Amino acid sequence: MDKKLLMRGSQVIGEAAIRAGCRFYAGYPITPQNEIPEFMSGAMADLEGGTFIQAESEIAAINMVIGASMAGARAMTSSSSPGISLKQEGISFLAALELPAVIVNVMRGGPGLGNIAPSQGDYFQATRGGGHGDYRSIVLAPAHGQELADLTRKAFEYADRYRTPVMILADGMMGQMMEPVVFPDPINLDELPPKPWVLDGAQGRPSRIIKSLILDTVEMEEHNWKLDRKYKIISGEIPHAETYMTEDAKLVVVAYGTAARIARGGIKRAREMGLKVGLLRPVTLWPFPDRAIREMSRLVKDFMVFEMNTGQMIDDVRLSLEGRSNVHFYGRPGGIVSTPDEIGKAISSLYYRQHLKED
Numbered sequence: 001m002d003k004k005l006l007m008r009g010s011q012v013i014g015e016a017a018i019r020a021g022c023r024f025y026a027g028y029p030i031t032p033q034n035e036i037p038e039f040m041s042g043a044m045a046d047l048e049g050g051t052f053i054q055a056e057s058e059i060a061a062i063n064m065v066i067g068a069s070m071a072g073a074r075a076m077t078s079s080s081s082p083g084i085s086l087k088q089e090g091i092s093f094l095a096a097l098e099l100p101a102v103i104v105n106v107m108r109g110g111p112g113l114g115n116i117a118p119s120q121g122d123y124f125q126a127t128r129g130g131g132h133g134d135y136r137s138i139v140l141a142p143a144h145g146q147e148l149a150d151l152t153r154k155a156f157e158y159a160d161r162y163r164t165p166v167m168i169l170a171d172g173m174m175g176q177m178m179e180p181v182v183f184p185d186p187i188n189l190d191e192l193p194p195k196p197w198v199l200d201g202a203q204g205r206p207s208r209i210i211k212s213l214i215l216d217t218v219e220m221e222e223h224n225w226k227l228d229r230k231y232k233i234i235s236g237e238i239p240h241a242e243t244y245m246t247e248d249a250k251l252v253v254v255a256y257g258t259a260a261r262i263a264r265g266g267i268k269r270a271r272e273m274g275l276k277v278g279l280l281r282p283v284t285l286w287p288f289p290d291r292a293i294r295e296m297s298r299l300v301k302d303f304m305v306f307e308m309n310t311g312q313m314i315d316d317v318r319l320s321l322e323g324r325s326n327v328h329f330y331g332r333p334g335g336i337v338s339t340p341d342e343i344g345k346a347i348s349s350l351y352y353r354q355h356l357k358e359d
Helices: 009-019 034-045 057-071 082-098 123-127 145-162 171-177 217-237 258-271 289-296 312-323 340-355
Strands: 006-009 022-027 051-054 075-080 103-108 139-140 166-173 178-181 241-244 250-254 277-282 284-286 304-306 326-331
Touching: 006 009, 006 022, 009 022, 009 034, 009 103, 009 145, 009 166, 009 171, 009 178, 022 057, 034 051, 034 075, 034 171, 051 312, 057 075, 057 082, 057 103, 075 082, 082 123, 082 166, 082 217, 082 304, 103 145, 103 171, 123 166, 123 284, 139 145, 145 166, 145 178, 145 217, 166 171, 166 258, 171 217, 171 258, 241 289, 250 258, 250 289, 250 340, 258 277, 258 340, 277 289, 289 312, 304 312, 304 340, 312 326, 326 340
Parallel strands: 022 051, 022 075, 075 103, 103 166, 139 166, 250 277, 250 304, 304 326
Antiparallel strands: 006 178, 139 284, 241 277
16 A cells, blocks of 8 residues: 655645656745745655756746756646746746746735735636736635645646646645655656657757747738637646536535535535535636536536636636526635535525525
8 A cells, every 4th residue: 555644735736846856846835835945955865866956936946947848857846826927927838938847826815015915816817827928827616725735736747748837826725735645656768758859959950949920911910810829729638527416406505625625515415405516617617627627517517616716716707607507606715714614505595596486
């Protein structure tokens, strides 16, 4: 039997990254993700070929990641909300340059400097690209410690496969919570597919160029369409959602990350009252699992979006449903974390309003 380790969420991300072949990390301190650079500083020091840099700023950190990725390293950075905002120009560069990298956002309350409490206020920023230009980033939303480990490895795989930045969207509660985790064996870096685009010195081969400055407008347009074709491929291959008690549900809650865990508890309470309620949890926030929601709308006419914000994912749920079902919302912004009992009451109240006559 695989050995379980009890670890804090932020440290799980670090350990999983090392086992996934991450050999370059650059970051800058900001709460509540400081345990990630703290862990990486020690792990990289003990690792052959490992590099850890505490950069002078978030902007410097993301640009160091760009350089490391160009050189072929599996590279990662992490930050929290306002720090991610500072990295957005660099993330846009990664997308334009078609460079793989993993960016971790352990979200905190906002907007502005906000507070260090867990929140989900960065959904728009993450799923709409976040920076300038016409691009997308893969966004993964773990909900528990084991998934932090699994999706961190998946993030590096996706980044290399599609040559694109991948964001892991966690939050302050998830980063601090300690849970038992089983890690996969470390990968063998020598067995990774070759990267024929890497800048590693033009010895015995023609020079390679990686650039995003394209002054010719026709060439720039074609580059954008090339990226668009890649995003369409990604959208057809990796969307993923998890369902819970949806087989006979009349009301389905849509939630991700920590909010999904809280909603699960509320749904259990509603089920104990005889209410037919289920959960759909998007695991990929981009590409959004719109097909899973749309297919569910054939039988479900009421969806309740639950988020730790004032309502951001609700837009994607509405777009997915295309008017087929009713969409409701319940949320708490600014770092307030609802309890399962609270969300259970909100679910029950909505259920009775919508389905009292039927039941």
